[in-house]
Amino acid sequence: MIPEKQTILSIQDLSISFLTSAGEVHVIRGMNLSLQKGKTLAIVGESGSGKSVTVKAIMGILSSNGKVTGGNIYFTHQQGKEEEVTEDLLKLSKKEIRKSINGKRIAMVFQDPMTSLNPTMTIGAQLMEGMRYHYKYKKPQAYEKALKLLALVGITAPEKRMKNYPHQLSGGMRQRVVIAIALACDPELLICDEPTTALDVTIQSKILELIKDIQKKTGISVIYITHDLGVVAKVADYVAVMYAGKVVEKGLTDEIFYDPRHPYTWGLLSAMPDIDCTDDKLYTIPGSPPNLLYKPVGDSFAPRNQYALTIDLKQEPPMFQITDTHYAATWLLHEKAPKLDMPTTLKQRITLMLKEEA
């Protein structure tokens, strides 16, 4: 279904498998997600839940043993000055993606700035590369814009920095440069994969503030992939919680933090380290995710779910709607399910968080 115009990205029924020596692993199993223009979405979930694979599919950079087995990824973007087009990214060739999408309409910021920067090229050359490739900018024009970008990301003495090599900058500065490079071609969607994990805590919040600030100035849409629910609370408008290759709960950030409905989300929130309202030992969700070489029977979270119902072991739950914006895939939301509340300790944490906010 072609999405409405204000939707920049719409992932519909996406399925992805990897061919491995053990067989075909179904790592994304019917994923649905969308993002409105100018908004920020955080995709959260344990390691291996499929966050990076989803983003790689958006960017057309799945590894060679991966294949998309179904679905669409609609992306609405500017073409020329006036025209706006909606395209299914999965229908474009690698060449088309490289030429007109990657780095141009969608840009990415990775966890470790050193892996995205070229150690043998000056910052200036790296900043100008995309503009010259995608927009055929002449050198002086690209140079001017590069200076502006460095100023935008809060780098002082930009003329001097243009001549520097990555190793001459601190970790926080490098990540600012990576963000500047990502913004060089005026993308409409910025994807940040754990953008602050490699940085120390004070620099982390500065980088998050910076991205927020840029978003205010440019109206760009942002997707964060993160383990860190603290980051989510600071930056996101919407949250999608992934488990075993599916979105199991999605909603406004406040809905996910203050009114979570899926037992997996309860587990993630209970395991969040930086809520300082308890000095109990940190909770971890018991067990481990399913092996996706085999199709899970029933709800894939059931074996780890202390609140699982009999039906969970037999039938996969559909997405139940809670509000216009909030959905969760758990049988607990079925009208005939027993009325179960979130764990008391989590409820106490949430009450405290709400008090702190007030």
Ligand SMILES: Nc1ncnc2c1ncn2[C@@H]1O[C@H](COP(=O)(O)OP(=O)(O)OP(=O)(O)O)[C@@H](O)[C@H]1O
């Ligand atoms: N090239 C590949 N071949 C086989 N399996 C793969 C390949 N790439 C990813 N996977 C598997 O796909 C699943 C999803 O991986 P993905 O990297 O998307 O997880 P993630 O949620 O981003 O985790 P993390 O937070 O650790 O980055 C994992 O089980 C992973 O092992």
